[in-house]
Amino acid sequence: MSDLDKISANQEGFNLRARAHLQSSYYDVEKFKQGHNMLRRLEREELGDVRGRSLLELQCHIGVNSLSLARMGAQVTGTDISDEAIDIARGLAGELDLDAKFVQANLYDLPQVLDGQFDMVFTGYGTLSFLPDIPRWAEVAAQFVKPGGTLTIVEIHPILNLFDSVDGELRVVRSLFQSRQVHHEMSKSYADRIEDEVEVEKHSIYGWRWTVEEVVNSLIAAGLTIERLREVPYDARQRLPLMESDGDHNWRIAGDPIPLSFACVARK
Numbered sequence: 001m002s003d004l005d006k007i008s009a010n011q012e013g014f015n016l017r018a019r020a021h022l023q024s025s026y027y028d029v030e031k032f033k034q035g036h037n038m039l040r041r042l043e044r045e046e047l048g049d050v051r052g053r054s055l056l057e058l059q060c061h062i063g064v065n066s067l068s069l070a071r072m073g074a075q076v077t078g079t080d081i082s083d084e085a086i087d088i089a090r091g092l093a094g095e096l097d098l099d100a101k102f103v104q105a106n107l108y109d110l111p112q113v114l115d116g117q118f119d120m121v122f123t124g125y126g127t128l129s130f131l132p133d134i135p136r137w138a139e140v141a142a143q144f145v146k147p148g149g150t151l152t153i154v155e156i157h158p159i160l161n162l163f164d165s166v167d168g169e170l171r172v173v174r175s176l177f178q179s180r181q182v183h184h185e186m187s188k189s190y191a192d193r194i195e196d197e198v199e200v201e202k203h204s205i206y207g208w209r210w211t212v213e214e215v216v217n218s219l220i221a222a223g224l225t226i227e228r229l230r231e232v233p234y235d236a237r238q239r240l241p242l243m244e245s246d247g248d249h250n251w252r253i254a255g256d257p258i259p260l261s262f263a264c265v266a267r268k
């Protein structure tokens, strides 16, 4: 199966997930409609003040992060390969009278369908692992950054892929450097906590695991200057049963043994 076929399968999968996510506690669309800012703590901290800035969110899914950024005063464009997700994002923007533009495209085709450059380009939790070519991703992302502007990544820390909860303990079950490609047949999708996962029609999801080194070096190779790299012991959702909520949509492991998220800010 080619990478393009895998990307198409993911598109179908995320179309099914987008509808299901309207009921997912991870997105909590009702709270969002009431004005809640859906960006997670690390995303808010790393993006900082976005007022008056033009901002492109890559892989924006159903648009609640993009629209939160619009509420914060940014001129936002969100883009995603899932046409269902983009439909929902546009619907939410219309219903809430928020000014944001949404573009449906495979990330790798974006240079053919979107013009212009942005003060800020942003990609948040759960994006890079659906991309088969990170150096090319970095080139595409960098192309949309204005000279002097920034690219901000906030992501799940890849080290988490090594671990599982076994008898309530954190156990290494995989290698960071092997089993780089994954394929799962799924009939559920993510929520804030594992027990709240939402039912979705059976679908395939393909993934690629990238190390922090590969991500950072791809940014450098794309001509960007690394300004900041952060590793923090909290995550945006419960990925392992032993992760506990701190009450602000951040999940930690007791004793903070490993980084659970990382962020990188690079400048052009």
Ligand SMILES: C[S@@+](CC[C@H](N)C(=O)[O-])C[C@H]1O[C@@H](n2cnc3c(N)ncnc32)[C@H](O)[C@@H]1O
Pocket (backbone or CB within 6 Å): 007, 010, 011, 014, 059, 060, 061, 062, 065, 079, 080, 081, 082, 085, 105, 106, 107, 108, 123, 124, 125, 126, 127, 130, 131
């Ligand atoms: C797990 S979602 C999360 C995105 C977002 N950061 C959030 O918190 O909602 C990942 C998104 O990546 C999109 N995606 C996957 N592969 C893509 C590709 N090749 N081009 C553009 N979007 C893609 C999916 O459609 C999905 O909406």
